[in-house]
Amino acid sequence: MANLQKLIDLDGLSYFLGQIKAKFVRSVNNIKPDSSGNINIANMTGATYNSSGKAGLAPIPAAGKQDMALCGDATYKVLPISGGGTGQTTVAGVRYVLGLGNTNGALPIANGGTGATTAEAARRNLGIDSIGVKLVIYT
Incomplete structure (x- = not known):
């Protein structure tokens, strides 16, 4: 007992x-x-070009790094294009590096868009407003 x-x-x-x-x-x-x-x-040790890293706890990310990836070198950063990312931190930057144009408005036709902000203008810009189909608009 x-x-x-x-x-x-x-x-x-x-x-x-x-x-x-x-x-x-x-x-x-x-x-x-x-x-x-x-x-x-211990914290993980990052890999280098010449040596492997070592397993361990993930390092603590600094303030402002909350949306960044933990990379093999044990740092938090935006993924470069060669690593499968875009290397950018803004939507405008992503659009630009992907060749979609550096614009905040409608995406130009040359960059894969319609160049329009309304469905009617998009059909007109793409030349499909006169293909023999009667469009019915409900209000």
Whole structure:
């Protein structure tokens, strides 16, 4: 009965937790527990052109980096085009690097748009307002 009583005070719970850590945790990413059963994992190490990185905890992103990707070099940044991104942080910038034009209005026909801001003007600009189809407009 004395052993059960020991488990319900803080010292007993601390002892019990220590025993669980010592018996069940073997390693995490080849890091062995210390004498108290704790495993201390460092931040990841980024890869370079010549060397591989090392597994670890993700580094803490700085303020303003919340929308950026964690890259293999252990930094947060906008993905470059060569990495599958656009290298841009704004919609206008993305449109420009994708060759869609540097415009905030209607996308020009030359860049894959209609050059119009209404359906009627778009049909007219694309030459499909007179293809023999009667258009019914409901109001």
